[in-house]
Amino acid sequence: MAVDWSATSWPAAVFHPSVALAAAVAAAAVLLGYAYSTYHHGKWRRLGVPHAGGPTPLLGHLTDVVMGRVPLVHLVHALYGQFDGCRYFGIYEARKPVLVVRDPGLVHSVMVGSFAHFYDRNASKVSFKHDKLFDHIANLRGEHWKAVRAKLSPTFSSAKLKSMMGDMNECTERLIDNLNGQITTNNGVVDVNEASAQFTTDTIGRCAFGLECNALSNPDSEFRRTGRDIFIPTRRSAILNFIRLVDFGWLLDVFRLCDLPDHIYEFFGNVLETTMEQHKTGQNNRNDFISLLVKLKDDEQVNKDGTKLFTDEILAANSFVFFVAGFETTASILSYCLYELAINPEIQIKLREIIKEKHDENEGKLSYDMLKELKYLDMVINETFRLHPPVPILSRVCTKKYSIPDSDLTLNIGEKLLIPTYSLHNDPKYYPNPEIFDPERFTDENKALRPHGTFLPFGDGPRICIGK
Numbered sequence: 001m002a003v004d005w006s007a008t009s010w011p012a013a014v015f016h017p018s019v020a021l022a023a024a025v026a027a028a029a030v031l032l033g034y035a036y037s038t039y040h041h042g043k044w045r046r047l048g049v050p051h052a053g054g055p056t057p058l059l060g061h062l063t064d065v066v067m068g069r070v071p072l073v074h075l076v077h078a079l080y081g082q083f084d085g086c087r088y089f090g091i092y093e094a095r096k097p098v099l100v101v102r103d104p105g106l107v108h109s110v111m112v113g114s115f116a117h118f119y120d121r122n123a124s125k126v127s128f129k130h131d132k133l134f135d136h137i138a139n140l141r142g143e144h145w146k147a148v149r150a151k152l153s154p155t156f157s158s159a160k161l162k163s164m165m166g167d168m169n170e171c172t173e174r175l176i177d178n179l180n181g182q183i184t185t186n187n188g189v190v191d192v193n194e195a196s197a198q199f200t201t202d203t204i205g206r207c208a209f210g211l212e213c214n215a216l217s218n219p220d221s222e223f224r225r226t227g228r229d230i231f232i233p234t235r236r237s238a239i240l241n242f243i244r245l246v247d248f249g250w251l252l253d254v255f256r257l258c259d260l261p262d263h264i265y266e267f268f269g270n271v272l273e274t275t276m277e278q279h280k281t282g283q284n285n286r287n288d289f290i291s292l293l294v295k296l297k298d299d300e301q302v303n304k305d306g307t308k309l310f311t312d313e314i315l316a317a318n319s320f321v322f323f324v325a326g327f328e329t330t331a332s333i334l335s336y337c338l339y340e341l342a343i344n345p346e347i348q349i350k351l352r353e354i355i356k357e358k359h360d361e362n363e364g365k366l367s368y369d370m371l372k373e374l375k376y377l378d379m380v381i382n383e384t385f386r387l388h389p390p391v392p393i394l395s396r397v398c399t400k401k402y403s404i405p406d407s408d409l410t411l412n413i414g415e416k417l418l419i420p421t422y423s424l425h426n427d428p429k430y431y432p433n434p435e436i437f438d439p440e441r442f443t444d445e446n447k448a449l450r451p452h453g454t455f456l457p458f459g460d461g462p463r464i465c466i467g468k
């Protein structure tokens with residue numbers, strides 16, 4: 001049977017004015033969305049800055065990173081290789097132009113010499129307004145950061161470090177027992193990753209908080225569980241980070257959303273309250289991080305504007321960051337160091353003999369001064385930091401207009417820079433055959449041959465790691 005097209009209703013529907021309007025609105029929305037998501041993508045071309053090609057609308061160069069196909073450090077490393085010979089290059093972190101600094105001299109200027117232009121790591125607190133643990137030293141900005149940093153720096157004076165040696169030695173004895181136990185029960189196979197995480201949890205718990213965390217003897221202890229919960233990526237944090245990345249972070253403030261589960265906020269609030277109380281009532285008279293916090297709080301005068309620097313929230317946030325910043329980094333470098341020693345037995349034997357000799361000279365005791373004399377141990381650890389930097393990329397935000405010397409490029413306030421630590425550590429120009437584990441790169445003579453800005457496991461300049 002022939003179809004009578006004039007009798008069907010669809011052509012009439014297509015041309016109905018409301019459908020045409022909807023189509024026009026949809027087209028306008030697509031165009032607007034495209035314009036929004038690519039608005040800044042021409043910046044590096046306009047400025048004549050060498051830049052990575054083909055940014056995707058909305059996600060820029062981070063599509064594969066957001067999809068979980070490539071870690072950010074691999075992406076930056078591949079581009080670092082592509083821009084050999086350039087002092088810097090541009091990428092797009094989603095919509096935002098970001099400058100990656102390749103030249104060690106410029107890296108050093110940004111972090112040290114011209115620090116006054118690059119005070120901060122984060123541009124703003126948007127999207128974190130309701131995060132009770134956000135206002136810690138690593139996130140604070142400008143003068144506020146400077147004031148808190150000056151007060152917290154004495155945590156790691158050499159006198160304080162010396163007083164921690166007893167606790168560290170005790171945790172180390174337990175680590176050795178744990179490793180020996182694993183060797184016996186597991187045919188010589190050892191999970192150094194988990195043992196390092198447990199050891200680090202116990203050591204920070206004792207040295208900073210005066211707490212017995214028992215992670216080595218009880219892998220399910222509360223501190224160890226909390227450490228795991230903070231670092232295991234969740235769908236929730238992935239979604240929140242995506243929202244931030246595409247510049248809708250303000251929505252998280254509107255809906256009062258935070259990254260971590262409630263029990264983590266409660267945990268750090270409780271740890272701080274309990275340990276501070278123990279110090280105040282004399283149940284604990286150790287000279288640790290918490291005693292410093294108690295003193296800062298008690299001694300503080302109210303500012304002219306009636307505010308205080310060390311509010312309960314600032315203290316809780318800083319307890320949190322001392323645990324978080326110290327835990328994963330130290331555990332990671334310790335397990336990589338044990339791993340490298342296992343696959344480089346000649347280095348292991350040499351290091352072991354040097355340590356044993358000193359240990360015997362010192363009547364079987366491990367002291368702070370003895371550690372400082374173990375130069376080869378330092379070289380082995382530094383080579384581990386070079387190959388496996390726990391923080392492989394650093395960031396800075398321009399806080400005061402900066403003209404890059406010998407170039408036409410001027411950075412404006414709020415613009416972001418990345419410093420590719422991992423790539424600088426693996427650049428054959430500074431470290432020939434970079435894939436080889438070779439502690440000899442860190443003799444005094446060899447170190448002196450390399451320019452500043454080529455070894456950054458703890459960052460550099462006034463914002464360098466406080467726990468270095």
Ligand code: HEM
Binds near residue numbers: 139323329330460462
């Ligand atoms: C192997 C161990 C560690 C490594 C590799 C490491 C690495 C780093 C790096 C790369 C930075 C950024 C520096 C910059 O931007 O220039 C940093 C900052 C920081 N680290 Fe560490 N860290 C380690 C241990 C610790 C420990 C034990 C603590 C304990 C308190 C700590 C607390 C901090 C803090 C609070 C900051 C922020 C400093 C500021 O903004 O003023 N870190 N760390």
